[in-house]
Amino acid sequence: MKKRDSRFEMVRIISMLFIVMYHFTMYGNWTNDSINTVKIQFFRPWGQVGVALFVMITGYFVANRQTDFSKAWKRIKKLWVKTLFYSWIILICSFIFYFGIFEKHDYLYAIFPVIFDEYWFITSYIVLILLTPVLNMIVEKWDRKNLIILIGIILIFADVVPFIKNNGTPNAPLGNMFSVGAMLAPYLIAAFIRKYNVKVKIGWALGITVLGVLLEYTSLFVLKHGIMTLDISSFTFGLLPLITAVGIFCIFLNLPSFHSKFINWIAAGVLASYLITENPLFRMYFWQKLLNVGRFQDPTWKFILMGILIAIVTVLVCSLIDKVYEIVYSKVYKLIKMKFNIIKK
Template identity: 30%
Template sequence: MKAKSRNSSIELLRILSMFAIVLHHYALKGTFDWNPYNPKYSGAIKVNLFLHYFGKLGVVLFVMIGAYFLCEKQFNFRRPINLIITTAFYSFGLYLVFKLFDPTGIWGTDSVVRVLLPFPLPSGYWFVYSYIVMLFAMPFLNIIIRNLTRQKLLLLIIGLILLWSFLSIGLQIFDDKPDTFVDSFGYTPTTYFFLIYFVSAYIRKYSGKILNSKGYTMIGAIICVLIAILLSTLAINEKLFNGIADLFDVNSPLVLLTSIFIFSYFKNSHFNSRIINYIAGSMFGVYLIHEDSFVRPFIWQNIFSSNLYAGSGTQYFLFGLLCTSIVFIITVLIDIMTRRIIFNNLLNSITRIVSNFLEKCTKI
């Protein structure tokens, strides 16, 4: 029986999502300091604010793509273990490279305790941690999904959106309530990934007329993006900038709605490209390399200086596209050459050994 080919449209979206994340890091971690608000740089500040939205959109879409496929698969240890080993490979590998060529530039990580405890990683990644937890939670999330009717799953999603989107963002914007915190209601980046998982499962199981239409989903996505652009242009002072930035956080209802429309559009499009499918396999590698704690300041502070182009919103944006394209292409090539060619057999062997061991230990 011929294996079903991967939909390259979704793999293309995976690539675009990671590109959006890298572009967001250009805005977030670059030398241009948008805070405090300076009217002299209003154009660049508004572009920077939109890139906040754009990057969070990339995060939600990337998780949504993975969850869409995972929600109907059987759990195995290979997925989370492979991601853990890949993370350790890049975290230690990049640390050792910087330690070798710039031994005085590694900030405060010479302590063995700091490097190895409470788990052995010199550099941390919040996104990867949350994604790994989601992978381990996958069988339990799938049990919930299988045992809920369409109405009850929708009710669960609405309830979590009210708690982890509207309420948590409201607490950020109106932050003067004493002793009231967003995590009091269960919101963390990790738990929000669970919400994205449920949304993805709903799309896969119960997509209706609107989400199954390329026309409707394109219109919905365009309207959402235009709203984000409009909100970005309203940031004419520091208070408005901070308030709109809260609306553009990863748990924003606008970000989630935009992601649903964009993902559904790409899901409804179908084509096959071996090149796109192959490049998409390096997207976690792109994240792990460019967002490493030691690589990140080297890229956005030492190599590229966004502050030089802050006088013009257009120049600031175009320079960001150029920087992001360079970083993206180089990190894809590094991941292909190192993880997928040179160390491929070694990493796969370690993954297989550890996964088989855990399968035996947890077999009932």
């Protein structure tokens, strides 16, 4: 079995840290008059950066493979089961520990989390994987020029139009920023980098990253001070975080390949931090009651430091929880497989 390159496993861990930090900003019990401040929105740009990085890893390794819908289904089957497991466990816990008052449809979504888009990222990611037979065929057959044109078209309609309209509804041609449309560009960009062995020197990669970050934080200040009428968080989605993500990805491509059992071990379970803390039945309880992150609102240094530390601890703890899940899954799977073979005989 080929060892996983720990460079990319580090990117996987970082991507999830970014996403958890974003949720720290989103769901904290901050005072009402401070929610729309630059400080409270400090981690917000990094959520979409994390999403783009996670998808780029997939694009880099999957887009060059021959695949069909049967193989695509095999890729997402285990993720589907894991999503069901965490969603059902949290649903049971919500009855036992009473996380809050919810509508009936919230429980329906918890029972069928993938179909009913309980986790937008999981549902969209699964749809993306199911589209890989078509996407991979395009990557393989089309030349450099046509791929660049396709990526450009997707960037305009999936990463520019939605955040300009910015009314929270999926009325852009490829959906809003919480849809599979937002995943197409990072997937194809990573596929393009892999296919043509694109080399971006470390200096340029750092420059791209810094440019993306500066543009995002500049937009927060500009929008906050009324120069434009868009919401303060408008440019934390779409093109600007994608620029940052591409820069970070290229930085890691410049690093020498290496193998770390610890990094790979942690990376294998980081998705659990999303499935646990972003569950609609649990997230507000987690951030506002269990952690009570609002107490870290002031001073600014404490807000930033605790946001980073909480993200690190959350990802590590949830990765450890996922190891228990993997043991249970492995034993149940072997048991089912054994019984199925007995029945076949």
